[in-house]
Amino acid sequence: MVKGYSDPAMEDKFQDRYFHTTDSNPEFLKDVEKLSRSIPHMCFQCGTCTGSCPSAPRSSYRIRKFVRRAVLGLEKESLTDPDLWLCTTCYSCTDRCPRDIAPTDVIMAMRNLAFKWDIVPRNFLKTIQLIYNTGHGVPNNDVNRAARVKLGLEAEPETTHKYPEYLPGIRKIMDHYHMKENADRILSEGEH
Ligand code: SF4
């Protein structure tokens, strides 16, 4: 709930930190559950997930908080939080959750939803461009080609590098989801 200061600095400083029922979008929980194929609504906030998380001791990232936000339908808070991208997807939380929730997959679902808001770190977008252009997230290069030849291997591996005729199929899948188009657009907007 916003009191409505006209000055953005004041707005930021005195933002309302109470949770109101109107802050909750129940569709957000449904979207997260559908995409993650998990059951965050069963979370009882034991904290085992955050206690397992390698990112937690070194940052403000708290997986338990993100699961709580999913349950409460706090869409904007979840998707605009930079900590969303600090999960290493190590699956320790998923291994240990006593309620068989997959918090890792809750995070993956939220990242997918954030991408639809154009919120995504640049390295993901660059990876999309590389896969679109070469079929590889980490493509071959001249140094590695020389190293491969020295090892008695062919310069190019048995992949799309050697058989580029498979690239159009990969591009067709990516075009279906407008991945390259969105990556190019977001990257170019960021450069202005
Ligand atoms: S471990 Fe499972 S039940 Fe416990 S807080 Fe994390 S998600 Fe919730």
Ligand code: SF4
């Ligand atoms: S999967 Fe992500 S949230 Fe879960 S413990 Fe690993 S880094 Fe933390």
